[in-house]
Amino acid sequence: MGAGRLMAVLVTALLAGCAPATAAAGGATAVPTARRAPEGSYTVGVRTLSLDPRSARPLPVTVWYPAAPGGVAAGRFPLVIYSHGLGSRPDLHAGLTTRWAAAGFVVAAPAYPHTRQGAPHFTRADVRNQPADAWRLIRHLGRLDTDPDDPLAGHLALDSIAAAGHSAGGFTTTGMFSEGHPARLRAGIVIAGGGLPGSFAGPVAPMLFVHGTADPVVPVAVGQAAYRRTPGPAVFLSLLGQDHGAYLTPGHPGFAPVLAATTDFLRWALYDDAAARARLEADAGTPTLIRYESRPAR
Template sequence: MPRRSRRIPILVTALLAVTVAGCSPQPTPNSGGTTDAPSAPAPATASAAPVTPGAAPAEPFAVGVRQLDLARDGRALPVTVWYPAAGEPGGTPRSGARAATGRFPVVAFSHGLTGTPQEYAAVLTRWAAAGFVVAAPRFPKTSGTATQPDVFDVLNQPADVSYVVTEVLALGGRDGDPLAGRLATDRVAAAGHSAGGITTLGLFTLARDERLDAGIVLAGSALGVGTTFSGPAAPQLFVHGELDEVVSYASGKAAYDQVPWPKAMLSLPDGDHGRSLLRTGDPAFEVVVETTTDFLRWTLYGDPDARHRLPDGAGRNGVAAFDDRL
């Protein structure tokens, strides 16, 4: 395990003090969150290598769902996979549905502390319907099913995600697998919420996975994983509520400022830690879903129209501000 920072025990105490830490869709009193000292923005480096221009699917897909029983070095990692499926779009994801025709980019999603992948289904199924294969592991020591959640185990999770990515990409070349021939194995992104956002940042810092073309950090920070970004430039999208009571907006913004690659930050002035991500009735939910989906369409499909939609879509209904440095 990487050496722990002396700051971690103080910061994780704040995380653990919040009911259903990291994943709760319920509003909770603002405790001030975890705050890092403001930092100067990192100097920009070379732009990300452009994805070959293309067009993301114009129409939504039906969504299929399956389970993978994976484990890394004795760490159980059951994975829920949502994917574009054949059939009429809409409705409940169908277990074992036949995959749609095409080759689809892969997005690895990391849940928050005491969460599960299923709590994010409202967002993840929308990504799958838009033409992405979404693989979401349940982590052994930080999920809602863990006997005694261990926040320090977040530092092991970037390696878990890399392992999951390897196993999922292998399905594309495995004869007889439902996803054989259906994966764009050269187009991969990582995303995560709260502790899963920290996990995602770790995949671009202390445990850089150079297969990743882009990242989405939802209500996350650089807690424990640092901001020593390395490897090929990979665009990053941060989404953070300014009233976040678990991971302070200031700490998320501090991490964002240090990203040296093309980046954007969607700030929700009335957003807390989770409702806009987990509650379809929240006014910001559609803005978050559409912004993240268009970001994935641009970074993984190379869709220029999706890139052009980002600023206007993010500003829809006046529920968010968009800092665009992509």
């Protein structure tokens, strides 16, 4: 499927919206780091930021982080940028993002100006502009990391960044992997999404795809087409008979394996945790629920 066809799918097939079902509530490998993957889990803190509130593209951001009494836990933590789908917002994905933070990641989730729930000028076509918003957020977080008055100062491992997202946020995620993107963007997780035109250029990075085989909004074939285009090592989890995002709901049968696989993928890609990489197929659980595919870099 060509880039133009993929964009057409994005603009037309997403008409039903991209909020999760819970909206009411090998060659190249991961680049090693000097950090050891955490054992156990952290309590989780949360804060909100507001980037450029008076601009044409204001960007409210929710940040979840490993916490300790008095603030952020000691150490530097890899960064995950999480992008929501059409008509959604960051807090609707907290079931997943808070658990990533508990595992030792800082997760920053922007509420995009023209696709978030309640956007005053909602437009699906603005998804193509969202990768630039995500990079704007990364630059802002870099400034906070050097600001002695900010609680995040000295706690962000900005050489170890992943992008992740659901539905239109998955398309946003792939759009960040365009020509010239910095090598510090080391991994991507695409949930019920696909590739934007220009995706998968520049430094190769591991990619994890998660997609329901009965997704009525973004057909699984769109995710598979993006998976086949990725130049780096890639994993595809097909959730058999599942829809556009019910498996992101804690307590759903698909949630635990998706959480385990995405967390171990991040541990491998951002902490160079080889044991986590070895667990990925087992994380997917029973083959009657999830079909696991993987391939090395080309």
